[in-house]
Amino acid sequence: MRASQFFINTLKEAPSDAEIISHQLMIRAGLIRRLAGGIYTWMPLGLRVLRKVENIVREEMNRAGAMEMLMPAVQPFELWEESGRGPKYGPELLRLKDRHQREFVIGPTHEEVITDVVRREVKSYRQLPRHFYQIQTKFRDEIRPRFGVMRGREFLMKDGYSFHTSFADLQREYQVMYETYTRIFTRLGLKFRAVAADTGAIGGTGSHEFHVLADSGEDGLAYCPDSDYAANVELAEAVAPVVSSVGAGGTLSAPMQKVATPGKARCEDVAEFLNLPLISTVKCIALMTDKKDVPNEFVMLLLRGDHALNEIKTQKAIGEFRFAREDEIVAALGSKPGYLGPVGYSGRLVVDRAVAAMRDFVCGANEEGFHLTGVNFARDLPTPSEIADIRNVVEGDPSPDGNGTLQLCRGIEVGHIFQLRTKYAEALSCTFLDENGKDQVMEMGCYGIGVSRIVGAAIEQGNDERGIIFPTAIAPFSVVIVPMNFAKSETVRNAANALHDELQAAGIDTMLDDRDERAGSMFADWELIGVPHRVVVGERGLKDGKLEYKGRTDNEATLVDVAGMRAFLQQKIG
RNA sequence: CGGGGUGUGGCGCAGCCCGGUAGCGCGCUUGCUUUGGGAGCAAGAUGUCGAGAGUUCGAAUCCCUCCACCCCGACCA
Secondary structure, eight states, X not given: OBGGGSOOOOOSSOOTTOOSHHHHHHHHTTSEEEEETTEXXXXXXXXXXXXXXXXXXXXXXXXXXXXXXXXXSEEEHHHHHHHTOHHHHGGGSEEEEOXXXXXXXXXXXXHHHHHHHHHHHOOBGGGOSEEEEEEEEEEOOOSSOBTGGGBOSEEEEEEEEEEXXXXXXXHHHHHXXXXXXXXXXHHTTOOEEEEEOOOGGGOOSOEEEEEEEOTTOSEEEEEOTTSSOEEETTTOOOOOOSSOBOOGGGOSSOOOEEEEOTTOOSHHHHHHHHTOOGGGBEEEEEEEEOOSSXXXXXXXXXXXXXXXXXXXXXXXXXXXXXXXXXXXXHHHHSSOTTSOOSTTOOSEEEEEHHHHTBOSEEEEEEETTEEEEEEOBTTTBOOOSOEEOOBOOOTTOBOTTXXXXXXXXXXXXXXXXEEEETHHHHHTXXXXXXXXXXXXXXXXXXXXXXXHHHHHHHHHHSEETTEEOOOGGGSSOSEEEEESSTTTOHHHHHHHHHHHHHHHHTTOOEEEOOSOOOHHHHHHHHHHHTOSEEEEEOHHHHTTTEEEEEETTOSSOEEEEGGGHHHHHHHHHO
């Protein structure tokens, strides 16, 4: 490829709405351009990257025995009513009407469509198992699109769906996909980790997320360096402490005392004011639940002062909830938030495991400006009847598998595999006849990869002050040839053209920058774009039969014989 | 949807408080010089100041309405 025939449009400054580094660099390098909020055009340069990611995903899916197909982007809304997911998905579904006023949606995912296809096409156990996948543009009307291509509304996704006669066979395929995903992300050249995950809105049982590790990631991950335990913090279990945490000043079973703590509403302030460690304080969280049998119930949660509430775990423990309003809190406890406590409270109380093990702790006195110290269960208030894991794990917590302690890091979710089981197959009557001629509901698995998101994630992971650092596997070009004085020097022109043709013939994806730009701006462009290998062709080196090689992250250039450059690059690219 | 902010040439911004007919840097065009790290000089082009309505002799600037975008919270590949 020659730059004069390509379209390169780099910017010195990124638009001010680009917030994170990958978004800024993608705009500056001319990979994408924004059309509307969360909707981007993939420019020729960006499309090359996207296609490379896509092809690796495709090759590995095919290798694992999945069949590619392409489903419609536009789907009749009836299918979503049939699966029961229409109302639940809500405003994220982009709906539209055709000229006959028939309702359609732009597909945010394709469980319904594939299940519909399979229930029509597959009738017998002899046709199973089957795994179909597609690489499709999807649309989710995100509440808040941001981070460019990382959380766009329109995005490219690989979604695969497998169908089985038994749960055991689904588990077999799930394992195959786990390994396939591991191969894919390895080939893409990304640092990643697979973690146990919450199944979320899609539903089902077993589930793993694949995360590209990056500090800017939106997800918190907990992992154990001494074992292979890894989980999303939404899910990571906080195990109960083995020993009781010692409370105030190390003194055990001091009498409970009411102390004035004017203006100290947060645990941090109270701990500092009383000169006690934060871990001896208890925070009180007031919620409201609304169930058929118990409408509008006030629920109090107890967490250790240094811990944070995990809303997903809490929902699992007590069901749907919302935070209580101030007037509801005052009505239930007679105090404003900041001074709440469980002593004397008789409503529903859910105690975090860590709090249940505490002694001589500090909590609010249910009176503005006052806290209680030296509080103990069994003595000052009843032994808790509801103990649950409702907090986020923190660094240093024991690993739930009993090996070592947890570390935290951040990740960008780029893949997710689920054992869906029979949820959709049942709703859509997707059945087969077994060996005995009996109707059975199929077991389903579903496997997603955010193809366009991977491009952003890769840049988030690979960049420096000069621009993008792409792994060779997904760089728009593997090698760029930068000739000095291309227009005027015939020697340079001939050498550059010859090298370009030689590399292309050897199957190396090569760009020859024949734009006759100044050296500085060509260097800056290709470093911004992130091409991993650069060869400079100049009269200076050519005099001695040499070319200059420089890797994107190298500090110095290396002189290589003209004749040996192809082999040199092949070895570098691997 | 709730809370905060911003809309001025392609991009980044100033001007707005204190109304007087729009400016800077980058980019773009032309010419000459330059040519191994985003060149220099000279000459140019590009704006219904987000939209609509209002106050005023006069509105980018003040008032109202709407729209778009961004940031902070609930979603997800």
